[in-house]
Amino acid sequence: MTGTISTTLPMTRDNPFDPPAELGALRGETPITRLRFPDGHLGWLVTSHELVREVMGDRRFSARSELHHSPMKRGDGPPAQRPPASPGMFIGMDAPDHTKYRKLLTGQFTVRRMNLLSERIEEIVLAQLREMREQGTSADLVTAFALPVPSLVICELLGVPYDERHVFQEDTAKALKLETSVDEAMAAFERIKDFIRDLVRRKRVEPGDDMLSGLVASGADLDDEEITGMGVLLLIAGHETTANMLGLGTLTLLSNPEQLVALRADPSLVDNTVEELLRYQTIVQFGTLRTALEDVEVGGVTVKAGESVSLSLPAANRDPEKFERPEEFDVRRPAAGHLSFGHGVHQCLGQQLARIEMRIGYAALFREFPTLRLGVPVDEVPLRTDMGIYGVHALPVEWS
């Protein structure tokens, strides 16, 4: 197999629940296939669980943003070459830079630390649900619940005043929207950076009991730009992703009543329900990229040095070689091994926080609102097919 097929990235969904059908067809025939990038670069698209995992676990594939060609258009024009990652934005770095920053944070996001936050997260969740109930018998679940819960949690952890959330929530949405031009996205990103940089300077003078203050005082000799980069990364990754999983997960459960009945009958299923939602609804829908630093054999083809590889996490999570009946949403299935948090040394740093937020969030939502239902037909729910992170723009719900 020489990978003669050149395709463009499939982005069209037939329904809210399944990734683009073309991805499944590609996975069956050519799990690594040539992909024509919008800037003309001839790279690769990987769709099988085995090969996505292999590339993400192989350090000969770089995460450095300046090496990547983007598989998605931004705004009207072709995507511009990206600059190197800003100081502290370790998601776009390789070892040893990546390691230096990540190691400063891994101790903060351990399973134990996150479990210790459970009580506080439960308080935040219940307060939001109380407020939602006070609105009457209907609400937009995204603005009432799915977005505020992870935003409040990450703000508290980082030491960002929640009152100032409009500064970063609007700009995060703008930066991640595919219609936004490169220039506008960069400008939005710079505004978030300015906001965090200002906060870092305040923490130097008046430290608190929070992560930004911890980084200031860490003794790791980080300058303001580095802490700012780390803070921006945590802030964006911490609220946008979990918010979308809470919204989309609720839509999925409400649309699969027999699964919701099973969860309600046995609340201990919530941990596995979260894993299955992560597998079934893979919100990082495109944009996971690696670029070969040298020639590497993958699935019988040679990826040449300098070629970018687009890794489809949604396709990998629907691979029948890894998951039986992959198209079925089943809260009882073994879902471990999904790639929704990635794989390799860049695997999501905040995944244990995300799990706890979702476990507590879904459990409380369906317990406190036993009659929760969709307020509009499924096909009227506005979907985030236009965003790097999939989800719902709004989720009208009702209860009695």
Add this chain to the structure above:
Amino acid sequence: MKVEADSAKCCGSGMCVLTDPAVFDQSEDDGTVVVLVPEPSEDHHAAAREAAALCPAGAITVHE
């Protein structure tokens, strides 16, 4: 069974602790892997194997 972990490779994802907290822990300092029970009893063998398979950094080895 013997369980080994290479904390230099570990990226602190916590997958091992999530899979079997009786066998694995994470250090308080940097969140890297700590093997609590290097020779786990048989009822932990399946979980230890799963933890090794799930580890994103390939830091856990199980010798049968």
